[in-house]
Amino acid sequence: MEFNSLNFLLFFMITFAVYHLCYQKTKVKNIVLLVASYVFYGIADLKMIPVIAVMTIILYFLGVKIEKFLNDDNDQKAHKLAVFSAIIGLLPLFYFKYFGFSVESFAKLFSTLGFNTEISSFRILMPLGISFFTFRLVSYVLEIGRRKMSAEKDFLSFATYVAFFPCIMAGPIDRPNKFLPQLKTPRVLDSEFLTEGVRLFVWGWFTKVCIADRMGEYVDAIFGNYQDYGALSIGIAALIYPLQMYADFSGYSNMAIGIGRLLGIEVAENFRRPFFAQNVAEYWRRWHISLTGWLTDYVFMPLNIKFRDYANLGLIMAVIINLIAVGFWHGANWTFGFFGLYHGLLFIPLVLSGKMNKKTKITWIKGWLISPQNFLKMALTYCLVALGLVFFRAESIGVAFDTIGQCFTGLGAVCKEGGKLNIAVFMFSLMILCVKDYLDEGKFKFGILKTGEKVWFTNLQLIGLIIFILIFRGDAVKEFIYMQF
Amino acid sequence: MERTEILSQVTDIFRDVLDNEEIVLTENTTANDVEEWDSLSHIQLIVAIEKHFKIKFTSPEILSWKNVGELLETIAKKSA
Numbered sequence: 224m225e226f227n228s229l230n231f232l233l234f235f236m237i238t239f240a241v242y243h244l245c246y247q248k249t250k251v252k253n254i255v256l257l258v259a260s261y262v263f264y265g266i267a268d269l270k271m272i273p274v275i276a277v278m279t280i281i282l283y284f285l286g287v288k289i290e291k292f293l294n295d296d297n298d299q300k301a302h303k304l305a306v307f308s309a310i311i312g313l314l315p316l317f318y319f320k321y322f323g324f325s326v327e328s329f330a331k332l333f334s335t336l337g338f339n340t341e342i343s344s345f346r347i348l349m350p351l352g353i354s355f356f357t358f359r360l361v362s363y364v365l366e367i368g369r370r371k372m373s374a375e376k377d378f379l380s381f382a383t384y385v386a387f388f389p390c391i392m393a394g395p396i397d398r399p400n401k402f403l404p405q406l407k408t409p410r411v412l413d414s415e416f417l418t419e420g421v422r423l424f425v426w427g428w429f430t431k432v433c434i435a436d437r438m439g440e441y442v443d444a445i446f447g448n449y450q451d452y453g454a455l456s457i458g459i460a461a462l463i464y465p466l467q468m469y470a471d472f473s474g475y476s477n478m479a480i481g482i483g484r485l486l487g488i489e490v491a492e493n494f495r496r497p498f499f500a501q502n503v504a505e506y507w508r509r510w511h512i513s514l515t516g517w518l519t520d521y522v523f524m525p526l527n528i529k530f531r532d533y534a535n536l537g538l539i540m541a542v543i544i545n546l547i548a549v550g551f552w553h554g555a556n557w558t559f560g561f562f563g564l565y566h567g568l569l570f571i572p573l574v575l576s577g578k579m580n581k582k583t584k585i586t587w588i589k590g591w592l593i594s595p596q597n598f599l600k601m602a603l604t605y606c607l608v609a610l611g612l613v614f615f616r617a618e619s620i621g622v623a624f625d626t627i628g629q630c631f632t633g634l635g636a637v638c639k640e641g642g643k644l645n646i647a648v649f650m651f652s653l654m655i656l657c658v659k660d661y662l663d664e665g666k667f668k669f670g671i672l673k674t675g676e677k678v679w680f681t682n683l684q685l686i687g688l689i690i691f692i693l694i695f696r697g698d699a700v701k702e703f704i705y706m707q708f
Numbered sequence: 709m710e711r712t713e714i715l716s717q718v719t720d721i722f723r724d725v726l727d728n729e730e731i732v733l734t735e736n737t738t739a740n741d742v743e744e745w746d747s748l749s750h751i752q753l754i755v756a757i758e759k760h761f762k763i764k765f766t767s768p769e770i771l772s773w774k775n776v777g778e779l780l781e782t783i784a785k786k787s788a
Contacts, residue, residue: 302768370772524747528767531751538748580748 224266225702226478227428234263235482242486247409253383256486260386264352267392271350274315279385282312282360283378289367290374305368309521312361319349324555352391354552354708358517359385363399365521372400380406389482393475393705395491395513402488410487418681420484422672427477429688431703432696433652435471437645439701442467444640446616449626453635457626460638464616465609466653468704469497472511475703491516496660498608501583501600503569506608507546514552522548538574543567553615553708558623562615569607587665648695709787714780721756725749735777761787 224231238259245251265272285308292301363381366372375381384402445452445460476493483490491513500506507515523545530537543564550563573579586594593601617623639646659671670676672684719733726744739745745753757779758764763786773779 298768369768371774519747524771525767527747527751528754528770531755538751580746 224263226424226475226482227432234259239485243412247411249407249409250379252410253379253406256388257379257383257386260383260388260391263388264386264391267352268350271353274350274353275356275386276382278312278315278357278360279382282308282364282385283375283381285311286364286367286374286381287376289364293367293370302368305364308364308368309361312357312364316353316357319353321551321555351706352393355394355396356385356391358396358514359399361521362396362517366398366400372403375399375403377406387483387488389479389486390490393472393479393703393708394511395476395479395493396517397491397513398517401491405488408487412485412487414678416484416487418678419674420481421685422674422681423477423481423484425481425685425688425692426672427474427479427481429474429652429692430470430477430656431474432692432701434649434656435467435474435704436697436701437641437649438463438467438470438653440641440645440697441638441649445638446626449629452629452638453633454630455634456636456638457630461609461613462606464612465498465605466656468612469494470653470656471704475705496664498605499585499601499660499664500604501585501597502573502578502604503566503607504573504579505583506604507549507566515549518545518549518552535574538579539567539571542570542574542579546570556619558614558617558620561620561623562611565611565614569611585664591665591667652691652695709784711780711784714783714787715776717760718757718776718780718783721760722753725752725756733776735775735780737776738774757783763787 224234238255242252242255242259245255261272261276264275285304289301289304289308292298292304363375363384367374375384380403383406384397384399387397387402390397442460442464445456446464449457473494480490480493493511493513495509495512497506497509500509523541526541526544527538530540533540544567546567547560547563549566550559550561553559553562570579583600585597588594613626614620614623617626655671662670663673672681672688715733715735719731722731722733722742722745723729726742726749728742728744731742739750754765754770761783763783765782765786769782773782
């Protein structure tokens with residue numbers, strides 16, 4: 224059930240009405256949320272309901288046990304149990320996402336070494352949302368183990384946190400210490416949350432259906448038949464693909480955050496205008512923030528601590544392993560590993576020059592124009608990201624190299640797939656997105672759908688945007704890219 | 709070693725590593741209170757503290773500190 228489908232609208236209207244009718248009854252509200260979340264997830268993948276339910280129960284009790292060890296001042300046991308619980312939490316993810324891939328890879332390795340292997344190819348169908356709810360579970364037990372929060376006593380709240388329907392399919396990955404306390408509050412619908420929720424939802428819907436979906440047709444046509452094109456078309460596709468990904472995934476995230484607001488809940492931030500980043504490290508601080516934050520805390524930091532005596536070399540190793548983990552999180556394919564390694568290598572000059580964690584500032588000429596120096600750095604970062612995404616989206620590393628190699632066969636013609644209207648709609652919509660991000664980045668007094676503006680002005684913009692969406696959205700409801708991860 | 713003495717020495721290390729003479733630490737100071745204190749400088753601080761006090765922290769210890777007070781507690785315990 225996509226957020227931009229009629230079925231979802233109906234489902235949400237019922238949930239929203241029932242939820243807010245339980246005025247100030249916190250527990251009843253949580254029951255409504257939990258039931259709605261399980262219904263939502265059950266419609267997507269019924270056979271996964273027992274998996275999420277059993278994992279929730281197991282990790283709930285493990286969390287209580289970890290806390291008991293901590294209270295008894297048995298820190299070592301608590302630490303070991305937290306790590307064990309994290310492994311338990313990750314088991315379904317490894318089974319559904321990586322088991323088939325690992326067996327296949329080993330089989331290939333053995334046959335390369337001359338051994339006969341019977342296994343040719345088998346993959347387990349990956350359930351939706353598994354990468355997201357398992358990370359919520361793992362974060363919970365590790366935070367207790369690190370004494371950063373207490374174990375949740377109320378099972379209902381915990382189960383609601385794990386299965387929270389706006390975020391179960393593609394994030395953002397909320398942290399328990401920020402999310403769970405919100406489930407203890409009455410969450411009365413106020414006008415601020417309502418306006419903010421609708422604003423975010425409509426904006427996300429707009430970037431998804433008017434930019435990502437329409438651009439997708441064009442980009443898919445080129446990457447899918449790259450042998451028929453030359454440097455011009457492949458160059459265009461590679462350069463606009465990051466924008467398609469951004470419009471799609473930030474679109475989903477904004478819709479999820481917006482739905483959260485309508486339910487009185489603040490969901491974690493996921494994007495902060497990533498293409499204004501002036502180096503790759505900054506890009507990762509602005510792109511898929513909830514995932515990179517998660518991996519920074521639970522993969523990068525422990526590795527960096529382990530390797531701390533090796534100075535920069537240790538830091539580089541921690542960064543590269545962390546980014547390979549980011550890559551493989553997206554799926555069981557060597558392309559994702561390569562994508563992570565590529566980004567890891569891009570960090571090396573930043574680590575050596577001490578710029579990795581340095582905050583960069585944009586110089587605004589006369590208060591409104593980005594300085595050419597900053598602009599060049601942004602453009603270079605964008606191109607490096609775009610090149611990495613060629614590997615990210617390819618079926619195999621070989622195909623990615625072939626696609627790049629095809630650029631050297633000649634300029635070729637410019638692809639006109641999808642028709643002029645399609646191109647015109649996504650170009651115009653993209654312009655709106657760029658203007659909005661530019662104004663937001665520059666913290667200008669005015670902006671598009673800006674928070675804190677007069678209600679009538681926001682409503683006017685919303686109505687205009689909704690009319691535009693209804694006229695110019697594509698014919699079919701398309702899946703969000705990140706649902707496959 | 710007195711707790712105040714540890715705090716004073718740790719403050720000197722912070723000022724030196726983070727290159728900011730104006731840093732004033734208290735037991736309740738957290739990473740949010742010191743601009744230069746991020747995930748990377750955190751590791752540099754740990755290495756410098758370990759060297760200075762001739763101690764070695766474990767990963768769970770490092771990951772569980774919530775403020776400077778808890779860091780001082782571990783130093784006091786380890787160097788006792």
